[in-house]
Amino acid sequence: MGLFGRSLFGRSQLGSESDRATFRTLHTASLAAPPLRDGLTRSTAERSIRHLRSLLGAPAVALTDTADLLAWDGKAQHHAPQTAALIAHADEAGGPAVVERRTITCDDPGCVVRQAIVVPLVADEVPVGTLQVFAPRASAGLVRATTEVGRWVSGQLELAELDASRTRLIEAEVRALRAQISPHFIYNSLSAIASFVRTDPERARDLLLEFADFTRYSFREHGQFTTLAEELKSIERYLLLEKARFGERLQVTLRVAPEVLPVTVPFLCLQPLVENAVRHGFEQKAGTGTITITAEDYDRDCVITVEDDGTGEDPERIRQALAGALESGSVGLANVDERLRVAFGDDYGLVVETAPGAGTRVIVHVPKFSPGVHP
Known part of the structure; x- marks a missing residue:
């Protein structure tokens, strides 16, 4: 029984460290996806944001709509009121934007946040919100990762809009059928x-x-x-x-x-x-x-x-x-x-x-x- 258990659940089954990292990433993404497939709301943002922060490994992550904060997860929550103002940076850049320390100042000398990355979220070619990542430094790797996660979130929101459009179409078809x-x-x-x-x-x-x-x-x-x-x-x-x-x-x-x-x-x-x-x-x-x-x-x-x-x-x-x-x-x-x-x-x-x-x-x-x- 011991050998049987090891063959099923031992390290060899997960392959290399790269394989295990890929598995963890896919598993975390699978946890974040269902709420996002219901669209971008305060409720879905709160249910998905913890998994998004896990994907990025950042100190803090925020999700906004086009005007206000929907959800925050992680440290330095005193920066949460600044998220609404940061939305404009993605609008001005027309894509991912790195926000410097002078824009996100605070009075805490030990605060881990020095820079923020703001990525627009788009569904059906229309801006619907932003993904914001707060970290000590916006490294090139973190910017790329945030951009890719933002694209993935946008993809889920596109599917949510497709589902909603399909539902509206079916409802219209039923109304048409009643009329017939x-x-x-x-x-x-x-x-x-x-x-x-x-x-x-x-x-x-x-x-x-x-x-x-x-x-x-x-x-x-x-x-x-x-x-x-x-x-x-x-x-x-x-x-x-x-x-x-x-x-x-x-x-x-x-x-x-x-x-x-x-x-x-x-x-x-x-x-x-x-x-x-x-x-x-x-x-x-x-x-x-x-x-x-x-x-x-x-x-x-x-x-x-x-x-x-x-x-x-x-x-x-x-x-x-x-x-x-x-x-x-x-x-x-x-x-x-x-x-x-x-x-x-x-x-x-x-x-x-x-x-x-x-x-x-x-x-x-x-x-x-x-x-x-x-x-």
């Missing part, structure tokens, strides 16, 4: 409910409650994700309302493996597919139409299929719809495809099988677990 929920469906549903008020008041009341729950879910304001169970519950309400309008002409088959009900899916990712099946598959077909929805457990994935036996579509038109090249047509296909790919990667876009006269099958793969994705 057919006004005809709303009108027709209310008309169908009204038709039962006199002949079957109990059914009219139940349908009105289903309509209220459907609209409440569709226009909710919280969360980009939901569970498959919640999404399917909303689709059941939608189809119940459509069946009230079409009666026995619309047949629905639903087969769902219970173990996939808790799987996380993008909000409103199935509703457009089912609405397409009704609008493009059933409404344009004479006689009875069937919509089949299945959700199956497939190894690490959940596979969801929405299929209709309707009139089908030209595959080229579907390719154009998925590429966002059609201003009208299949509701939300490009929207849903894009949100699936953003959430889970390019392996998880929509697969559409169709041909004129052959109906349409839309297949959705989602992972049963994806880090950072939750309702």
Whole structure:
């Protein structure tokens, strides 16, 4: 056991001193990165600054926004009020600036701070703050190290801005998808409910409650994700309302493996597919139409299929719809495809099988677990 332990954890496993130093640097950077990926705020600065000072090995380090101090770590904290004034040095230099002792004077004869290095932090080509390092001497090595760490911090802030932009885009896409929920469906549903008020008041009341729950879910304001169970519950309400309008002409088959009900899916990712099946598959077909929805457990994935036996579509038109090249047509296909790919990667876009006269099958793969994705 002793030999086994040494082979796993002994010095030889870490290689040379250079290897060990590299490991420590990467580990420290990995600790600083998560807060910075949330953007530059007082909270994220306070959570990351200790690790940044460890990376630089300096007596003191400060993070600022474009106007004020956000966080300080290390010695000589009496210099902290001077950080706001030092921001201008990076602005004037257009890059890293070394600030001399005469600018950062203090009354403490034993103070370790003699010089400061100020590096601008930039995200999306816009200045967002500075990284400031305080030391006895701004050696060439420390200036280079501070500059590189500043660039790395800027890179993390760029990723944070990218994440925020992506979130805003997804929210805009969901709003656009809500706007596409057919006004005809709303009108027709209310008309169908009204038709039962006199002949079957109990059914009219139940349908009105289903309509209220459907609209409440569709226009909710919280969360980009939901569970498959919640999404399917909303689709059941939608189809119940459509069946009230079409009666026995619309047949629905639903087969769902219970173990996939808790799987996380993008909000409103199935509703457009089912609405397409009704609008493009059933409404344009004479006689009875069937919509089949299945959700199956497939190894690490959940596979969801929405299929209709309707009139089908030209595959080229579907390719154009998925590429966002059609201003009208299949509701939300490009929207849903894009949100699936953003959430889970390019392996998880929509697969559409169709041909004129052959109906349409839309297949959705989602992972049963994806880090950072939750309702």
